[in-house]
Amino acid sequence: MEEVNFKNKKGAVVLDTSLFVNPDVRRSFGPNPTAALEKFLLLAAQATAFEFYMPPSIFNELSNFIEQEKIPGELFVYLHQKSPKKYELTTPAYLLYELVEDIRERINKGLRLAERAARNPEGRALDEIVQDLRRKYREALREGIIDSKEDVDLILLAMELDALLVSADQGIIKWADKLGIKWLVPEKFKQYMDGLIKKTKCLSFVEEEGEAAG
């Protein structure tokens, strides 16, 4: 069982933008990104036994989707912006093999797709071929892989803080899993927050009892 020591160290949670941006996953929080973020912050304010983090690079992405001025500024005290200590952290060397092999296969697949498009089957419109190429190429080379510094920020920050990582990105989850990072899909996060709030109340009660007894 995961243990959270209320007095010494707060449980940490690292959040991806998908939680607020993806319509399917933010539904339980709110009808639009701004409402969803505000709802989350209100819940976070109650789950004081836990700390919530977002890498600044991810927060910048989120900023494009929300109207920050509509959310009371004081609520942002419940969402820490912090980058991982990228010049101090280390990762297991065997990950390099997995990353390099994964990319190698994808690159080869990309070339096969390109050749097929260049060999241009007759009877298909050029624009259709190019559209199709773009879609398949992106699918083959970008999906299920960590492919941006924002992705790396999320994984390393969760690693550094021994935090729970909440993301809908399959590439991020795959690599978090390889590194032994706790992860949760955003669909379950609203219920998880409700659980955290209950746990916070329970821990406060135990602490007060302890102080009364001591």
Next chain:
Amino acid sequence: MEEVNFKNKKGAVVLDTSLFVNPDVRRSFGPNPTAALEKFLLLAAQATAFEFYMPPSIFNELSNFIEQEKIPGELFVYLHQKSPKKYELTTPAYLLYELVEDIRERINKGLRLAERAARNPEGRALDEIVQDLRRKYREALREGIIDSKEDVDLILLAMELDALLVSADQGIIKWADKLGIKWLVPEKFKQYMDGLIKKTKCLSFVEEEGEAAG
């Protein structure tokens, strides 16, 4: 100045296949891969203050180019086959950012090349277009990058042994450099070996003098 302590620790050198396979770089060792490897082993036998390593994955690659039965088996005692401790070693986390950003740019470039080939300029033969695509795609996505487990083996083994890495591969040299690994281009390696042999003799002399005095 790099210090080699003869009594405690031997200087280590990690070798890539290019030293024996690439005609331009093996010239100073021999007219063909087998002769070049034998010549190297004869020199290595004299440079006893140093240890020479090759990851087994790299040795397997080399095996395709040499006639092992033509080289006296006892000479192979001077070329250790060893993999890096990939499950114990760690690499700086910031490397992940560099690798991911590098790959991202290459992937985007690959798509642009694919689109250009698919848009198939009139008057060019299809086979010519595909040939051209293959060459440019490989250049964009594979050159100057670590793109195989053999590459990772070389870099990690040199890191683990604090060894000099001898390779002609620009991708390997680039990453060795980022990690602070000593490296040398194979063109200089014959002269370097001559230097190692001189150094070995000098160190043996100093040691004998020391023993005589003590």
